[in-house]
Amino acid sequence: MQIDIDLLFTWGAIAKEYKKNEIIFYEEDMANFYFQIIEGSVKMFNTNDEGKEFTQGYFSDGQSFGEPPLMIEQAYPASAVAFQDSKIIKLSKDKFLKILDEYPSIQKKFLQLMARRIHSKSMTTKDIVNQKPEFRILAFLNANKRNDCNTKELVPFTRQEIANFTGLRVETVIRALTKMSKTNKVEIINHKIFF
Numbered sequence: 001m002q003i004d005i006d007l008l009f010t011w012g013a014i015a016k017e018y019k020k021n022e023i024i025f026y027e028e029d030m031a032n033f034y035f036q037i038i039e040g041s042v043k044m045f046n047t048n049d050e051g052k053e054f055t056q057g058y059f060s061d062g063q064s065f066g067e068p069p070l071m072i073e074q075a076y077p078a079s080a081v082a083f084q085d086s087k088i089i090k091l092s093k094d095k096f097l098k099i100l101d102e103y104p105s106i107q108k109k110f111l112q113l114m115a116r117r118i119h120s121k122s123m124t125t126k127d128i129v130n131q132k133p134e135f136r137i138l139a140f141l142n143a144n145k146r147n148d149c150n151t152k153e154l155v156p157f158t159r160q161e162i163a164n165f166t167g168l169r170v171e172t173v174i175r176a177l178t179k180m181s182k183t184n185k186v187e188i189i190n191h192k193i194f195f
Contacts, residue, residue: 001113002062003036003099003106005089011099013091018082027079031069034096037061040086044078045164055165058083058144058157068114070096133176136166138185141195152186155193 015038018024024035027046035042041060047053056078059065069076070093082088091099100107124143131139140162141155155162159177163170177193180186187194 001036001064001067001106001109003064005036005038007099007103008036008089008091011091011095013089013095015087015089018086018088020082020084022082024080024082024088025066025076027077028075030075031066031073032093033066034064034070034091034093035066035080036064036089036091038087038089040088041083042080042086042088043083043161044080046078053164054167055161064113067110068117133166133168133172134180134185136168137162137173137176137180140166141186145195152194155186155195157193159193 013034018040024042025033037059039061041058042065043058044056044065045053046056057065066076066080068074100110120143124139144155144157146153157165159173160170162168163173166173168176177186177188181188185195
């Protein structure tokens with residue numbers, strides 16, 4: 001969701017710059033802020049006891065992230081890290097909730113966003129749990145494709161990042177992508193993936 005930047009600043013938001021790989025918040029931190037990306041991108045992820053990372057989602061310019069726990073007074077269910085150098089707006093929880101009360105059109109867009117995310121998470125979970133590695137990777141690539149044209153574009157994720165999101169081992173991702181390139185589902189040019 002993108003709330004007008006000037007409106008956010010009017011309500012007391014601040015813009016903060018984060019360097020690539022800088023943590024924005026940790027899993028289990030209490031949710032006290034609304035975050036919206038001005039530029040850059042953010043990855044939300046969980047790490048298990050063995051240090052294996054599972055990516056929950058990627059967010060970029062104009063998108064917000066980490067809102068669900070704000071509404072139910074819970075801790076963040078995942079950590080958030082700057083995926084690249086980023087500039088992010090931060091607004092206190094109480095002011096964000098007042099904006100939703102004051103502006104019904106923003107509240108409606110927020111509800112639609114939450115419904116889309118729940119639906120998308122359900123579909124992605126179904127695809128990841130029930131399918132072969134190639135299908136999991138295709139589901140991830142389709143979900144993160146920037147435009148709907150038939151032209152293949154550079155995939156901005158490493159093989160390790162694809163593995164983290166799909167729950168596969170990186171070796172499995174490498175084998176699956178090689179197989180997919182032979183069937184023209186993806187192209188691999190100079191070790192870069194195009195989809």
